[in-house]
Amino acid sequence: MAKQNQENQESSSFFAGVYQIVAQIPFGKVISYGQIAWMLGKPRAARMVGWAMRRCPDGLPWQRVVMADGTLAGGPYADLRRELLKAEGVAFLPDGRVDMDACRWELFRTETPQK
DNA sequence: ACATTGACCGGTT
DNA sequence: AAACCGGCCAATG
Helix, strand or coil, X not given: CHHHHHHHHCCCCHHHHHHHHHHHCCXXXXXXXXXXXHHCCXXXXXXXXXXXXXXXXXXXXXXXXXXXXXXXXXXXXXXXXXXXXXXXXXCECCCCXXXXXXXXXXXXXXXXXXX
8 A cells, every 4th residue: 555655766767766866966076877776776777867867857957967987978969968067167187087986975995995 | 579788797719 | 909798777669
């Protein structure tokens, strides 16, 4: 009965979780698709996250969502997003990638401080 | 109902 | 270093 409703924020729709997480990304920060999937309990379902993004819901700062390597995703909009992120104060590398090392959101940096 | 595709990721070859 | 592959789940034809 009421139990079903309770899930509608964490497990009900993968997408819903994605939207909420992306919406919580602080200013000047970025996150990878895999990272989002990771939070939702599906470390391998990064594709689903991208799928949800492609649908592009309203008011969702999808521009802050990049690939694990810091490469800008988003097909034809990738170049545009670089400008948006730059405008947010996100650090960029000479390769045209986002500096995940400085702008990675919600990441436990206990690992590989220098590897 | 089945097959194909899709803003990806990480490990192998 | 580059290419390939499997995995995850949903939408489309």
